[in-house]
Amino acid sequence: MENSLLTFLVFAPLVGAALVAVMPKELARVIGVAATVVTFALSLYLIGPFLSAGDASQAVEVFGSAYGDKLHFVERVPWITSGSFTIEYFLGIDGLNMPLLVLTTFVAMLACLASWNFNTWKVTKSIKGYFVLFLLLETGMIGTFVSLDFFLFYIFWEVMLLPMYFLIGVWGGARKEYAAIKFFLFTLAGSVLMLVAMVAMFFYSGEAVSASAEGVASAYRDGVTLTQGTFDLIELATNETIQAYFGSAMFLGARFAPVMFIFLFVGFAVKLPAVPVHTWLPDAHVEAPTPISMILAGVLLKMGGYGFLRMCYPIFPTGGEYWALLLAILGVVSILYGALCAMAQTDFKKLVAYSSVSHMGYVLLGIAVMTHTGFQGAMFQMIAHGISSPMCFFLVGVIYDRAHHREINRFGGLWLTMPRYGTMATIGFFASLGLPGLCGFIGEIWVLLGVFEARHTYTWAVPCAILAASGVILTAGYVLWLIQRVYLGPERPEHAAFPEVTAREMAILVPFAALCVLFGILPKHLLFDFTNGTLDQIVNSLHAVTQQATALASGF
Template sequence: MNHLLSFLVFLPLVAALVIILLPSGFRDRFKHIALGTSLIQFFVSVFIYLNFNNSAAFAGVNKESQFQFVEKMAWIRLDLGSIGKLEIDYLLGIDGFSMPFLVLSSLIMFVATLASWEIKANLKAFFALLLLLNTAVMGVFCALDFFLFYIFYELMLLPLYFLIGMWGGVRREYAAMKFFLYTLFGSVFMLLVIIGLYFSVLNPATGNHTFNMILMMDPGSYLGSSVFSSVAPQSLLGISARLLGFIVLFVAFAIKVPIVPLHTWLPDAHVEAPTPVSIILAGLLLKVGGYGILRICYSIFPDAAIQSAWWIGLIGVVSILYGALNALAQSDLKRLIAYSSVSHMGFVLLGIASGTAEGVSGAVLQMISHGGLSAMLFFLVGMLYNRVHDREIANFRGLALVMPQYTAFVVIAFFASLGLPGFSAFMAEAFSLIGAFTSQEVNGLLPRWMAICGSVGILLSAAYFLWTLQRMYFGQTRLKGGDKWLQQLKDVNTNEKFALVPLAILAVLLGIFPSLVFSKMNASVLAFIQLISG
């Protein structure tokens, strides 16, 4: 069990190398290798979930013992003379925040691999890049050394750029470049903060500067004269260095969430990306942004986070309302779902900004819930597009009569996404709003009007999902393609059911038994609240 996380992270990389080395005559086997890899990952992640000690998770503040399945070894040691020794560790570990994302990531990768059956061109490169992306995502959720985290974080950019740019739609080069530049902008400045943190923190065991994120969360590890010291705060450009560091890191992760106004890459990337990449973008990449805000921004700069809570809550509310209103105005089904993601991820920011146990728990559950639901929605849109190569809402009417099983899955995904009781999004959004509503009494961070405005977002999501359901799936069948489309619109096949059924089950299970997530992260949430409240 000591190397389970390494196995989980690097198994896809080994599979990618196998695919690269296999001759092209085995091209029909590439998808089976990728699918088998994701299945193994899923079973390993479930094993980790079942063996995760709920009570020990994050027990105490800022100690390595908070984390489980820890793997640590010296990785890079370099003598820098008067500066000291460069100390970079291979450090992996999980707590109640990161563990649920491992299960989610393996499930989403399984669904994305099944969706990749539509890919016909250059299969070797596609599946090798898909598996490389798998390694990067898993690594982000497991890394506890900031340098290692940054490597995995940046590694996600390369395969996504090529997966969109080579297998995407008509404007794929534009969408890929826009995504690349947005993400790179945040990452470059993040690197500067990482370097500043490195020279601010000392490892008490070795006396060297370190990238250890656990030590970065401990105010006692900072040098009193360092730029990010909380004991003797310094200023940069007239702003507190710690606040400036928090803002830079927040922007870097907020681009991936994405928040308004840093969201404009998302609709373009989703519309042009092939279905499996859209599934990963919405299901996992957006969650990396939310996870980074929790794990790094708030945990390393809790004082600056509290100072910025009102603004973060406001950004969350604006994202909820702006994303919902834009979704209501869309005519392309994929673009509608992309804007709905902007709205739903706004609840994550609102819950985190509340600084309450209910809000933070709701924010994490919202990320898990939205990961499964957005993957399901994009898979369903991809199924429709693969059959008739059209996504315009106005071109479809009465699909329930033509594809009844497909419509049943759409109804589940739409009702779950709009927050109907009994589904995961209801529990997630309810807890996020409860946290935001009680924040004024508990810690005075957020005014109640933010929770009320967030509630309006739920009404708007019901409007655009139900309106789309009524226009496309009910009534007398009318299709732009006529009889030709009727012949092409086949109902759900076996492979598609294998992808959709687990996602539907996840939406229902987390709606009825949210404790499946809450129980695993409760100790981590309480310690997190203790950390940011001082």
């Protein structure tokens, strides 16, 4: 089973979906929760090799030194061979996708549990349809994170769209149709450019290989010679021949690397989401049902950041350098603009949505400067946001179930009415704020340090860092103001009848809250130890390539 664990993981939710479809509808939510729990349990098994790092018998030693430590749980079979090319069913785990994968199954499990009260929602049609789509979505998400073949990645990436479209469009709020189509159009707009990049990368790598008559040795697979282009994301990033060609080739009169970088970047920036392509997010979040908002914030947004780390930077390092300033500016603007928008909101859920824009801006900024600390911080920020943000959305959902509105100004004194809820909410929102000791702090501070670290490379790094740091104040502003308006103050009579959080709701909130705290106090043991090996490798090779390019340029 160990050899095909990832396949089990990807398709376990799909089996669940099939079961939901054929079983009577009373069982739908039971099967749904069971499927997500099983998937989560399977994903925990992935941590094993990382805990016993150094134990070679546990790990599949195929990963070269160029980036990442080793690839684990590799599954690799040719899938489609036609004419000049092979598309592989290539799954694998390294420090980059392992934490995100566990986060995915974790959030999906809790979101599925949050769907338990489906029958009390406004739209209660077709419970079976809901859970089928939910589990399809989970398959798409897991598949996206574990695929290391671009073609496979792209298929999973697109497979997520349709379920999400229906989940928002059928079970959403008042403007659900608008929100659903907007989500679909924005994401597809990004991913069609990615498709162009995929085709171009394949043929350009093919040209790189065919330039040398007898093929090119694979960078990390012993005894394998490439005689054609490849969709293999690791090969594209590590093979020196391909890298050299990507660095020098031209595409329609422009340099290949920057163009492809931006094609990929647009696709991922929409998902992240970075200003100015973020506008789908508030709509989608506000209209989506609570569990779907949790998935959106907790997992889907991370795919943008994951895409940067997996594709844009390792494969097109010179592209990253070329666009560094633009990306950093977009990051800073996202941080500040998102925070200012959040401050202006009167809709509870919209506020949390804009806070996501702001928080993911740190991810973009941290990556843009291309330093070790920046990458680590971006990665941590993604995980931290993946914990705190779904928690916040669920907190909104809990109160929406009781009050049936989300107007911040109509709340007040909820801590007195529901003390346990108030406590949980405070932990969640403080984690989002970035209070030291909670998870949000580590990510933000690491990103800021990373930006400062780049001050010798980029003159604009320090101003960016200062502006981004001021974003922290804005964040504190809107979060504290929110807590004051909603949870503090005198108890209101119209809220007196609100029941305290139920056991089910606590079962969702407590794991989130616990992780918020744990990631805040044990960042090294819970995340950095797992991810930094891979991230450092990526940054090292990044620097090597960009310095080489600079040296070449100055040499001429």
